[in-house]
Amino acid sequence: MSRLEARFRVEVGGGRFAVDVELGLDDGVLVLFGPSGAGKSLTLAALAGLVRPASGFIRLDGVTLFDSQTNTWVPSRRRRVGYVPQHHGLFPFRDVVGNVAFGLPRARRTAADPVVAGLLAEFGLDGLADRVADLSGGERQRVALARALAVEPRLLLLDEPFASIDVGGRHALRQRVRQTLDRHRVPAVLVTHDPREAFELGDQVVVFAGGHGVPAGPPEQALAAYSVTIEGTAVATVDEGGVRRVRLQDASLVAAPGSLPEAGPVRLVLSGGGAESAGKPGGSEDR
């Protein structure tokens, strides 16, 4: 049985915009992928209990959070679902500790609480500037993640978590986030329009287009149009002139239909971020 299972329709503006979504997740990270305005964030809000779908159901760990047929609706505050919005939603009138511990009972809202102390140490938040307004994008994201994890959620929802972070720092942060999710063993749903993010973080992908969000398998399959895979066996390696040349045997390129020529010479240059797009943590494709 899936931990998270949902099929619903969300409408906004009196039905002027609607999206039909189907999704399921056992463990790991489910990526909601698609262009802006496709309904990804709305779907996340529905999972968080912040927007009530028009019809369908949402089940998490065997508990029905929403079912239009039985008129079931569990509000956000009773879902135990961690929510990290796009701009992190930090509370500027609280310091770092006050933010991280915000969801805990009053007596535990201190750096001396074991859970709070553990998260501060884990996320490197000890001794950070007290004013959250002075934090960098990456630090803000860490505070938001730690705050969501402090209440031990059953599911974590991340809305474009790298949107406000410099492009250069995203790769390392994505690795960190993935490690964090694995360490806390909390399944996550992540919204992104960036195929690189989907490849690096996702186990399963739901693709959003034309008012529908449809399960499309693992990233390699769901996002074939965004990737080129080189498969083969390395038989000789030469380092010369600052580059490494690897000769492959039985090599083939795997990419979306129509994206590669059928015959004739092929030269493919993966540069900078392009190569990164084919990378996955622990994978063999590095930049």
Add this chain to the structure above:
Amino acid sequence: MNVDLFPVALSLRVAAVAIVLVTPAGVALAWLQAKRRYRGRALVDALILLPLVLPPSVLGYFLIVLLGRQGLLGGALESVLGLRLVFSPAAAVIASCVVALPLLVKTAQPALEAVPREMEDVARSLGLSEPRVFARVTLPGAWRGIAAGVVMAFARAVGEFGATLMFAGNIPGRTNTMPLEIFAAYQAGDDGRALAYVLVLTALSCGVVLLAGQLAPRGFRS
């Protein structure tokens, strides 16, 4: 020159009571208008603004029609509770409330709107009920704007003239607030006495404008 301190004390007392009454209602109204979309919201918005636009004498007239001895509510108040509002300090409080409320709502509302929904949604996901979301997120985020609204509303309440004159009258030792006293003193040719109250009110207003400026809401970094 004989300057009586009673109008000063009365004005401050009337305005203070009015603010205590108007603040919870005004903040609740501002929150409703800032955070909820409902049918008839535009109408409520117009009704809130109306006392700001209507001539104070018209407001006073309406208050008499509603709460006067022969008024729609006033008659019942008098026969059932033995309460007679007209020409009492309570009437001055009510007149001040009516003119102070829109100023409070219209200053607090943008401050409440400026608290990002994202922050409130995070609080909900962390297990906070709606009243707690308000107390722990919306209010701390908007308190400067709300405080500025309260200060402005207080100044407006102290300075209320037209509706107070109509509804509370100008009874020496009972309802003669500073603005009424200025008018009366000037009419009687006692310019010195008028000037004394003018100076007090001017100083008070200057202080209020400065304080409200200090309290101007600061933006949220997203």
